[in-house]
Amino acid sequence: xxxxxxxxxxxxxxxxxxxxxxxxxxxxxxxxxxxxxxxxxxxxxxxxxxxxxxxxxxxxxxxxxxxxxxxxxxxxxxxxxxxxxxxxxxxxxxxxxxxxxxxxxxxxxxxxxxxxxxxxxxxxxxxxxxxxxxxxxxxxxxxxxxxxxxxxxxxxxxxxxxxxxxxxxxxxxxxxx
Amino acid sequence: xxxxxxxxxxxxxxxxxxxxxxxxxxxxxxxxxxxxxxxxxxxxxxxxxxxxxxxxxxxxxxxxxxxxxxxxxxxxxxxxxxxxxxxxx
Numbered sequence: 001x002x003x004x005x006x007x008x009x010x011x012x013x014x015x016x017x018x019x020x021x022x023x024x025x026x027x028x029x030x031x032x033x034x035x036x037x038x039x040x041x042x043x044x045x046x047x048x049x050x051x052x053x054x055x056x057x058x059x060x061x062x063x064x065x066x067x068x069x070x071x072x073x074x075x076x077x078x079x080x081x082x083x084x085x086x087x088x089x090x091x092x093x094x095x096x097x098x099x100x101x102x103x104x105x106x107x108x109x110x111x112x113x114x115x116x117x118x119x120x121x122x123x124x125x126x127x128x129x130x131x132x133x134x135x136x137x138x139x140x141x142x143x144x145x146x147x148x149x150x151x152x153x154x155x156x157x158x159x160x161x162x163x164x165x166x167x168x169x170x171x172x173x174x175x176x177x
Numbered sequence: 178x179x180x181x182x183x184x185x186x187x188x189x190x191x192x193x194x195x196x197x198x199x200x201x202x203x204x205x206x207x208x209x210x211x212x213x214x215x216x217x218x219x220x221x222x223x224x225x226x227x228x229x230x231x232x233x234x235x236x237x238x239x240x241x242x243x244x245x246x247x248x249x250x251x252x253x254x255x256x257x258x259x260x261x262x263x264x265x266x
Contacts, residue, residue: 010238017242022255033262047239054235111230122230129224130231155181158188158223165226166219 024071031076037083045078058132110168121157128154187220
């Protein structure tokens, strides 16, 4: 079992985000500053843009033609939507929907419980479903003998987490809202 | 049938990746087995929990990068350049 903070995949993500921060964040910060916004606002919109960026390139399994341009454009769009007085009451758009976070107290409690009780399974499932890593990479990362062994373990973990989600939902009454 | 292979079948049902024969068989079982329907519902919820966990972890990793860029001496010129933009407000 790898320590999540020292794994190859973690290091690759850190390098990617550091590079993107260095190229794109100054442009976003300059824009937000010029519009009268704060450092924290620039940070907020830029980090959300990075999350959408990661999820899009992962799910499309490709790269964008102009990563920096895309990030800057998305962060500016988010800033205008969130912080520009004139636009505060505009309707939700696609980016808001992408970033929708059903973070009820129960969902957070459930995640905290799963992190404390079954981190290994959760990390394996995250690598497969969220990071969408190839099975052989997951096998290498988690020390399984091959793709088949990793697949079996993935389904066992899925079943285990599913049972926990079910049990906990019976005690957290706002969970299904 | 082992329980993990049932979990695999539930996934194929939810993701629509089962072949026609398996899909029909699974749907027939769903009609007869209430427990299976229950498992399908909780498995669907589990995928959403994994998505939330993934995003939470990613947010932590990005914040970690941010902290390094704005506290480590090797990134001083970068962080000063950004802070200067907000210093006159």
